[in-house]
Amino acid sequence: MNLILFLNDDLSKDGSLAEISGLRAKHIIEVHKAEIGKELTAGLLNGNIGKCKVNKIGTNYVNFELGNFNTPPPPALPLTLIISLPRPKTLKKVVHIASCMGVKKIYFIESWKVDKSYWKSPVLNNNELTEQCILGLEQAKDTVLPEILFRRRFKPFAEDELNQIITGTTPLAAHPYKALPCPERINSPVTLAVGPEGGFTDYEVKTFKELGFSVITLGERILRVEYAVCSLLSKIFK
Amino acid sequence: MNLILFLNDDLSKDGSLAEISGLRAKHIIEVHKAEIGKELTAGLLNGNIGKCKVNKIGTNYVNFELGNFNTPPPPALPLTLIISLPRPKTLKKVVHIASCMGVKKIYFIESWKVDKSYWKSPVLNNNELTEQCILGLEQAKDTVLPEILFRRRFKPFAEDELNQIITGTTPLAAHPYKALPCPERINSPVTLAVGPEGGFTDYEVKTFKELGFSVITLGERILRVEYAVCSLLSKIFK
The missing domain is CATH 3.40.1280.10 (SPOUT methyltransferase, trefoil knot domain)
Structure with missing residues (x-):
């Protein structure tokens, strides 16, 4: 995982936070060694790419603070x-x-x-x-x-x-x-x-x-x- | 498996027969649907490619009659x-x-x-x-x-x-x-x-x-x- 893809359901109503749970959270905790404050690359499903910061880590979830998502995804293959x-x-x-x-x-x-x-x-x-x-x-x-x-x-x-x-x-x-x-x-x-x-x-x-x-x-x-x-x-x- | 690779231990002393057992035999029986008389492409480890004919099928082995092995393997990548x-x-x-x-x-x-x-x-x-x-x-x-x-x-x-x-x-x-x-x-x-x-x-x-x-x-x-x-x-x- 070189980018965390946030699905619509992962996002808070105002779009400033995101939370993921289950296997994906486990991967971020164990492989990415997520620590509070750590900045990671993320993307919005079918949208732009930006940065997010680890906000909170639970036993089974990770909560993120979202930055600006201004970078378009890489071009598709035609x-x-x-x-x-x-x-x-x-x-x-x-x-x-x-x-x-x-x-x-x-x-x-x-x-x-x-x-x-x-x-x-x-x-x-x-x-x-x-x-x-x-x-x-x-x-x-x-x-x-x-x-x-x-x-x-x-x-x-x-x-x-x-x-x-x-x-x-x-x-x-x-x-x-x-x-x-x-x-x-x-x-x-x-x-x-x-x-x-x-x-x-x-x-x-x-x-x-x-x-x-x-x-x-x-x-x-x-x-x-x-x-x-x-x-x-x-x-x-x- | 598009070719059966015979290892040295699979071959009879005079090189006219080969027998394989275990998982490889199972694959040939189940996936290749080996039947007695069926001709398959085979190769000799580090050697040439040719044809073999299914000779005998046991519960856990397949025995082959070997033809001529005259075709060299494809060129290696440099x-x-x-x-x-x-x-x-x-x-x-x-x-x-x-x-x-x-x-x-x-x-x-x-x-x-x-x-x-x-x-x-x-x-x-x-x-x-x-x-x-x-x-x-x-x-x-x-x-x-x-x-x-x-x-x-x-x-x-x-x-x-x-x-x-x-x-x-x-x-x-x-x-x-x-x-x-x-x-x-x-x-x-x-x-x-x-x-x-x-x-x-x-x-x-x-x-x-x-x-x-x-x-x-x-x-x-x-x-x-x-x-x-x-x-x-x-x-x-x-």
Whole structure:
């Protein structure tokens, strides 16, 4: 945690104080070694960054006095990420690294090789993904939550939505076979589709190609999905 | 696992059969859905890549018939990684991603902000790091184990060894302050030093600079060490 992200519920009515409790408080007490008077970097959810001062420490909470929050968060990546729903543990890691790196819109989609049981994971319906987003933002000193969307059927998504999503962007589909090397430093809006372990099917690749996607690869070494996302974004953006 | 890595002990005397047991066998049975006669990609530790055929499946083992192993492993990254010893959980992740990406030499070093308790972790002395290397190689379809070295004191390492290590390489030290943007596509030998959470101290940065290291950064977003390594390597090498 390189920044404490205050959620709306953490703030006092006049916005001059904030209080956090539970695990987040524990982390600030134990890892940040919070002491009364210590100044820490903080951000307001979807807002600016500034400083706060530790005001009071309880057994299970920390209270802060807020300074001015005048610094805007770092720029977002101009990227829409479309990714085949990975296993729940990997899903959380993907959300973490995407949040860290500044992605603000993620579609998790069905594709043929996605294990159907993943759609039943409780992770999709509880607060765990929002928590991962917050951890990612606190790690990277950002404040703006990404939007996470789920699309349970590939064909309607591809036919009805994808054309609109890629308008004005460079559309890329990462797939390990018959692909071009990942382009570097595009630095303009990109739509990036990432397949499941085992890759997209031929039909799915054909669908992406017909919509104008270039099929790209990181090379012969196959990385776990969370690292593939990290590596692709590191190459595509400066 | 995109390749089954056979260790020397897995092979029959004449090298025509291999047998694995325990967790690795379980993975091949459950995830790869091994069936008798099924052909899988395999590699020989520090050797070539080829095919093997499932010969026999027991409750706790899988036996394979080996084909020809004629394909060399993918090229290594021309990189020596020097990294401040991270917490044990992160250490395993760093070893995994470095193995995946083709790093063949890693020094874990002391630096001022390394928590001294990390040096007492059992992870440093048991087989867990070798297991992580093997998992990384199996993920990336490589066979060559990286060499992992520990250097418990910064000053003697810097004074007595570092000069030799960096000879013929571009020496880079990743540090988030007063740094140049990470260079891209160097594609020639590199020595990359990565600091602990909280960064190197001024003295450590000065030591690296005096030896000829350029101080570089990934930008204002601070990534967890394992992702920082992934991102740096993705930028530095094509």
